[in-house]
Every structure is written in structure tokens, then in C-alpha cells.
Amino acid sequence: MNNKLKELRTALKMTQADLATTLEVSRQTINAIEKGKFDPSLPLAFKFSRLFKLPIEEIFDDEEN
């Protein structure tokens, strides 16, 4: 699944570690999701959504659309 996390994160001038702390996950989790190694859980997707003030659908792109 594609996502805009890196763009959104850098727009806020946050490091991966910053994001990890804010969202209460590990830095490796942020890195892996940004790099598309796996998808976030739905609750974590909601956390991204709230932080970036964007609907989940605008952050994550489920290609089979």
C-alpha cells in the first residue's frame, strides 16, 4: 500500500523518531511503514490521520481501487 507519510512528516519538520514518539510506536515501525514494508493497523492509521488532519484515504492508497 502506497502512502504519503514521508512528505507529510517532513512538511511538519519531524524526524521518524519524533513521529514514533508522538504516535507511541517504535521508530522502526515508522520507518517500515514509510518504506512500504507493511501496512499500519487501523488504530495506527487513525493516529496518522488525526496528526496530519487528513482522512485515512488521503494518506494511504489502497491500489486495488
Add this chain to the structure above:
Amino acid sequence: MNNKLKELRTALKMTQADLATTLEVSRQTINAIEKGKFDPSLPLAFKFSRLFKLPIEEIFDDEEN
């Protein structure tokens, strides 16, 4: 996490088994998610969203908002 799956599903006159087949998951998975036993993965949430033609946020309610 709260959700409106049962209402949405019955509005379409589908059984849990119907939904399961359509979304390519097991009937037990549909049942468990409807009953709030666990949250769907993000890809499965997207499938619900497409089927019901509603944003993920209107189907699932992440209470800590």
C-alpha cells in the same frame, strides 16, 4: 473500536457469510469484527469502505478522538 458494519450489512440484505465471500475473508472474521472482538487490518477496512461506499472514518469509530 466501534463500527456500523451490522447496520450497513443488513441494509444491503447480506449475511455475514455473503460479506465474507465478497471481501475474501472468513465468516468468523466478519463476525468477530462486527462484535468488536478485534479491528480489521487497514486493507480490509478499505474493502469495507469500497463495498459500502463510505469513508473508513464513517464506518469505524476510533473512540480516542
Add this chain to the structure above:
DNA sequence: ACTAAAAGTTAAGTAAACTTTACATTTTAA
């Protein structure tokens, strides 16, 4: 060029999503 911070990656483990099988209970309809 050097250094430090940030990002990337890997391994080994835990937790949660999801599977299959099986059976019990509830709902629906003839």
C-alpha cells in the same frame, strides 16, 4: 573532510489479525 543526527536494515521475539474446523445457539420462514 569530520562529526553527529537521521534513516535504513536485520534478527529474534511478542501481539494481534486472520484461518480452518467444529459445534452450539438464535433467528427466520414454511
Add this chain to the structure above:
DNA sequence: TTAAAATGTAAAGTTTACTTAACTTTTAGT
């Protein structure tokens, strides 16, 4: 009211999301 369909539930297994720890590579600032 009884039979079939639908729903609920549980156990045991697999897969995927996530953790910690450790190390390497890349990026940015002086």
C-alpha cells in the same frame, strides 16, 4: 412448531504488525 439458515463461539495454527537491540549507511552542518 419444526427445520434450515444465520449467527455466535472456541481452539489451535499461520501470518502480519509491532517491539527491542544492535549495527550500517546516508544526510546535513561546521
